[in-house]
Amino acid sequence: MTDPDHATTTAALLLLADSRLPAGGHAHSGGVEQAVTTGRVHDVTSLDAFLRGRLSAAGAQAAAVAAYACRLAGHDSADGGDWRRLDDEVSARLPSPAQREVSRAQGRALLRVVGRCWPAPVLSWLGERPHHAVVQGVAVALTGGGTHDAALLVASASVTGPASAALRLLGLDPVDVTRLVANLAPDIDHCAAYGAEASAVDDAALLPAPALPMLDVLAENHARSEVKLFAS
Amino acid sequence: MHREDPQPDGITRFAAPAGGEAASTHRRSLRVGIGGPVGSGKTALVAALCRVFGPDMGVVVVTNDIYTTEDADFLRSAGVLSTDRISAVQTGCCPHTAVRDDIAANLDAVEALEQAHDPELVLVESGGDNLTMTFSRGLIDVQMFVLDVSGGDKVPRKGGPGVTASDLLVVNKTDLAPHVGADLAVMARDAAAVRADRPVVFTDLRGDPRAGPVTDWLRLQLAARRGARTT
Ligand SMILES: Nc1nc2c(ncn2[C@@H]2O[C@H](COP(=O)(O)OP(=O)(O)OP(=O)(O)O)[C@@H](O)[C@H]2O)c(=O)[nH]1
Ligand SMILES: [Mg+2]
Numbered sequence: 001m002t003d004p005d006h007a008t009t010t011a012a013l014l015l016l017a018d019s020r021l022p023a024g025g026h027a028h029s030g031g032v033e034q035a036v037t038t039g040r041v042h043d044v045t046s047l048d049a050f051l052r053g054r055l056s057a058a059g060a061q062a063a064a065v066a067a068y069a070c071r072l073a074g075h076d077s078a079d080g081g082d083w084r085r086l087d088d089e090v091s092a093r094l095p096s097p098a099q100r101e102v103s104r105a106q107g108r109a110l111l112r113v114v115g116r117c118w119p120a121p122v123l124s125w126l127g128e129r130p131h132h133a134v135v136q137g138v139a140v141a142l143t144g145g146g147t148h149d150a151a152l153l154v155a156s157a158s159v160t161g162p163a164s165a166a167l168r169l170l171g172l173d174p175v176d177v178t179r180l181v182a183n184l185a186p187d188i189d190h191c192a193a194y195g196a197e198a199s200a201v202d203d204a205a206l207l208p209a210p211a212l213p214m215l216d217v218l219a220e221n222h223a224r225s226e227v228k229l230f231a232s
Numbered sequence: 233m234h235r236e237d238p239q240p241d242g243i244t245r246f247a248a249p250a251g252g253e254a255a256s257t258h259r260r261s262l263r264v265g266i267g268g269p270v271g272s273g274k275t276a277l278v279a280a281l282c283r284v285f286g287p288d289m290g291v292v293v294v295t296n297d298i299y300t301t302e303d304a305d306f307l308r309s310a311g312v313l314s315t316d317r318i319s320a321v322q323t324g325c326c327p328h329t330a331v332r333d334d335i336a337a338n339l340d341a342v343e344a345l346e347q348a349h350d351p352e353l354v355l356v357e358s359g360g361d362n363l364t365m366t367f368s369r370g371l372i373d374v375q376m377f378v379l380d381v382s383g384g385d386k387v388p389r390k391g392g393p394g395v396t397a398s399d400l401l402v403v404n405k406t407d408l409a410p411h412v413g414a415d416l417a418v419m420a421r422d423a424a425a426v427r428a429d430r431p432v433v434f435t436d437l438r439g440d441p442r443a444g445p446v447t448d449w450l451r452l453q454l455a456a457r458r459g460a461r462t463t
Contacts, residue, residue: 024336027324109336168325227300231322231337 004074004146012118012143016136017153019164024109028102029165029230030054030158031218036169037225044176047166051159051184055191057212059158062133063151063195064207065090069137070150071199073122082204083125083134089204090131096216098223102232106132110139118142151195155188165230261346262457263354264450265331265367267394268378273404273437274357275306277378280443281355281450282312289352289454292345293318294338296327296358319345323358328365331358335371342371352454363392374453376446380405381414388423396426400433400449407436 019025032050035041041050069086072078094100107130114135115123120142126134133154140150160181167177198208222228266274275297282291293313297320307313319341323330331338342354356372358365367375377398379387382405388395395401401423409416416434423432433445 020333022334022336024334024340026326026329026334027322027337029324105337105340108340112336112339165324227298228322229298230324 004071004141010144013140013145013149013153016139016143017156019160021110021113023113024106024231025157025161027230028106028161028232029169030058030162030232031215031222032162032165033169033228033230033232034218034222034225036166038221041166042170044172044180047163047170047172047177048180048184050166051163051180052187053212054162054215055155055159055184055187057210058215059155059188060191060194060198060210061093061208062136062158063155063191064198065093065131065133066137066140066150066154067147067196067199068201068204068207069134070141070145070147071137073138073141078122078125080125083127083130086134086204087127087131089207090134093207093209093211094131094216095211096219098219098232099216100131101223102219103131103133104129105231107135110135114139114142147199148192148196151199152188152192155191155195158191159184159188169229259346260461261351261354262374262454263342263356263372264453265372265375266355266357266378267331267365267367267375267398268359268402269362269380269383270359272378272380272383273402273435274359274378276437277376277402277404277435277443277446278355278357279307279310279312280437280441281353281447282307283310284442284447285353285450285454286312290349291317291353291355292342292349292351294321294341294345294354294356295319296321296323296330296338296356298359317345317349317351327358331356331365331367331371333368335368338371353450363387363390363394366393366397373457374399376400376402378402378404381409381416381419382412384412385414385416385418386422388419388426391426395423398430399453400431400446401427402446403432403434404437406434407438 015021032041035050041047072082072086091100094103108128110132111130122138136154137150140153163177163181166172167174201207219232222232266277268274278293285291295318304315304318307318308315321330321337321341338356375398377394381403403419406416420432431449435443435445437443
């Protein structure tokens with residue numbers, strides 16, 4: 001496998017970042033639906049604030065995890081124990097049971113795609129329902145990408161998915177939403193650099209744990225609400 | 233590999249080879265998609281199929297509709313389906329996407345119900361909002377599209393993949409035809425014109441809560457599946 005710290009981006013990476021990837025992402029709002037229901041997000045400005053918060057917490061945390069998983073996938077000596085340890089550390093960083101369940105559901109969905117498009121022995125170490133960011137990192141490794149690619153993919157997805165959910169729920173002007181995300185690009189890049197750097201640790205327990213309790217509250221309330229359009 | 237340990241978050245992990253093809257030839261169940269416009273009678277048809285096939289075959293249902301406890305209550309109170317046999321999938325405001333372009337969540341729901349109940353019949357209901365809806369062949373084996381006569385007798389002429397390409401076109405609520413001025417002969421003629429040899433049936437689920445013409449067709453599909461598995 002390529003050296004994960006100096007790998008180059010490939011067309012396959014664009015495929016992984018494409019919102020049309022059939023890995024279930026279209027039905028996840030990352031807390032936006034609950035934020036809209038409760039009136040916290042109601043226009044482009046409030047969406048901007050929400051996405052910045054999401055990027056700095058959930059985005060940064062998942063970016064580091066994905067980069068770590070990407071590097072681990074390049075280690076031939078990594079075994080089940082290493083992957084299990086990473087899995088436990090990700091669970092520990094998701095205090096809301098609903099968030100953990102959503103992470104595993106998305107991980108499983110992505111694993112379906114990766115297992116058929118880029119089959120590899122390392123996938124069998126991940127279990128049936130691995131965390132989403134872990135599969136994202138491994139997928140990047142399997143397509144020839146490196147730790148920074150993995151962090152960038154995840155940082156970007158942490159806001160683009162929720163942004164399009166807001167577009168659908170609020171009927172916003174699509175170019176307004178795109179411009180909002182375009183203006184976030186430097187922050188996404190920064191988040192990716194942070195994630196890649198923070199992933200350079202020997203032990204998954206040393207990965208950072210940025211958090212925003214409101215995201216956990218939104219996830220829990222979403223899981224409990226009777227009528228919902230999105231899975232998260 | 234035999235690892236199987238309960239996780240702190242209560243999820244059991246198995247180290248198994250990941251992401252195999254949907255092994256349609258090895259599975260016991262027939263997966264049937266039921267699509268059609270809002271209110272055309274899809275859930276009423278699901279209830280009919282549960283009534284007829286449930287006792288012998290075990291039926292499970294995945295619904296892509298906006299799901300309230302009333303929906304489950306409807307099927308349960310009709311005495312046709314227990315709550316643990318129905319599973320709801322959220323479609324993120326895009327019902328078509330969830331059954332056509334990105335079927336991951338539906339596959340997960342179907343597989344979980346199959347593992348829990350080992351049914352012979354799996355029904356996947358999706359309230360696609362117009363005539364362009366179609367199910368992915370990666371999700372279902374056969375699909376029906378349910379129209380109702382009160383939408384107007386011109387609907388089959390409009391075509392769309394649901395009308396033209398579904399394996400069975402069901403024209404429901406024939407009891408209402410006289411009240412809405414719909415001409416069933418026109419609907420039959422127009423549907424036949426765009427469907428080549430694919431069948432069309434007419435139902436009145438009020439008068440025939442066992443959906444005779446649909447269950448006859450489905451019996452043939454189930455028999456064909458059993459035949460394919462044993463040869
Ligand atoms: N008169 C008449 N009413 C029917 C018939 N079939 C269903 N209905 C009624 O039509 C209404 C809608 O039926 P559903 O089965 O809920 O329709 P659906 O396609 O599942 O609707 P959505 O899931 O909301 O898209 C209900 O009030 C049914 O009782 C029929 O053959 N004749
Ligand atoms: Mg219905």
